[in-house]
Amino acid sequence: MNKVPNAAASAEASRAPEAPLSTAGRDDLAAAKRVLVQEADALRRLADSLDGALLKALDILAAVTGRVIVTGMGKSGHIARKIAATLASTGTPAQFVHPAEASHGDLGMVTSKDAVLALSNSGETAELSDILGFARRWNIPVIGITMKAESALGNAADVTLALPKTPEAGAMGLAPTTSTTMMLALGDALAVGLYERKGLSAEDFHELHPGGKLGQILIRVGNLMHVGDEVPLIGTDDVMSHALLIMTAKTFGCVGVVNAGGDLVGIVTDGDLRRHMGPDLLRERVGDVMTKGPLTIRANALAAEAVRVMNERSITSLFVCDGMKPTGIVRLHDCLKAGVA
Known part of the structure; x- marks a missing residue:
């Protein structure tokens, strides 16, 4: 049987031998x-x-x-x-x-x-x-x-x-x-x-090197995250119709779910909507649809770490938490826009 030659080997074979060095x-x-x-x-x-x-x-x-x-x-x-x-x-x-x-x-x-x-x-x-x-x-x-x-x-x-x-x-x-x-x-x-x-510290170093590749490497999640009213949050006892409105308005493709104490206990994503699609979805309780224990990250973590996590899990947003309390949300697009890769 004739074997197809390896491309790298073919390229090596076709490369002209180097001429011997002159004196x-x-x-x-x-x-x-x-x-x-x-x-x-x-x-x-x-x-x-x-x-x-x-x-x-x-x-x-x-x-x-x-x-x-x-x-x-x-x-x-x-x-x-x-x-x-x-x-x-x-x-x-x-x-x-x-x-x-x-x-x-x-x-x-x-x-x-x-x-x-x-x-x-x-x-x-x-x-x-x-x-x-x-x-x-x-x-x-x-x-x-x-x-x-x-x-x-x-x-x-x-x-x-x-x-x-x-x-x-x-x-x-x-x-x-x-x-x-x-x-x-x-x-x-x-x-x-x-x-x-x-x-x-690395944070001090970043203050002195805000530009260029070094500055990009040292950017923290807290520098890129969305905070305040931009963060999509909803309670466990709210209905899914309200969750869908928040997801549509805040454009992160997800909504974080908090309990009565303000702790982040779940997340509702586009995938959750597809998995629970049915005539009663909009009337269902958010706590019954959410995915429990969502991935989170700290505000002082390097943005490069957030990019790695999002790429590994094939997600586009991460909630930023202080303990269990959500303080923001960081989006893959924002990291890439800032030059973090």
């Missing part, structure tokens, strides 16, 4: 791998070198009542901008101040409530002198990140985070590569250390 191609790959290995080794050395200075830096940054002013020149400046953004996004107010612009008026951005985090591989960046002098004059704490602890920056800083002496990547070893990778990683370590000290 230049092999050299390029080797160079790229060498850079990554060298930078990874530098990060391991950096991790091993961390000591009490990092803890002192965290103490200073955690005590700041103003902002962390992050500064640096050239490539260090680009890294400083990213560190400032990471600090701000993890709950530590921060901003980047360009050291050259600081000398021409931007020192007004720095206050006595701030701390300065200055980056310079050599520690001798001339453009940093004015912002460091300003910090010393107004007793603003300074944290320096540099490869040379015995430098102008190292001597001016209250705490110096010294990078391990590691050559820059590449044959010439001149362009800032390994040094900026270590600076960037050290900035991440400070930011994460601070937010873990503060006990930043």
Whole structure:
């Protein structure tokens, strides 16, 4: 019997074999791998070198009542901008101040409530002198990140985070590569250390990241649910004609059933209507038609959890409860509209 070939196997068979790498191609790959290995080794050395200075830096940054002013020149400046953004996004107010612009008026951005985090591989960046002098004059704490602890920056800083002496990547070893990778990683370590000290919760994180995919992931049911008069509810002793009117008016395709104490004890859906279809349906008691023990969710649950439950049970709405008391209703359509999937 002839077998029908597997589609994936057929595609694989029809794919042209890759041409062997040229000598230049092999050299390029080797160079790229060498850079990554060298930078990874530098990060391991950096991790091993961390000591009490990092803890002192965290103490200073955690005590700041103003902002962390992050500064640096050239490539260090680009890294400083990213560190400032990471600090701000993890709950530590921060901003980047360009050291050259600081000398021409931007020192007004720095206050006595701030701390300065200055980056310079050599520690001798001339453009940093004015912002460091300003910090010393107004007793603003300074944290320096540099490869040379015995430098102008190292001597001016209250705490110096010294990078391990590691050559820059590449044959010439001149362009800032390994040094900026270590600076960037050290900035991440400070930011994460601070937010873990503060006990930043997922809800706090969502407040700082309301947009984009991250914001969608962290949306809570309470942010999307319908409340008040929008929630379709009816009592167990009401008649089905009234339930049908509520279902039609509130367009959720269901109505929640509450007992005399206000607890959610059941739900009437389109499926329940079909199962009890008959000449006396509209006169029947709601409590006799409802499905008991409906699925519910908490207001502080992630909306993604609500989507998962609704997809698994092939339903389009979930009642939101505090204990047994209904506080709202969330609809699959609203979750998808908000970008939760």
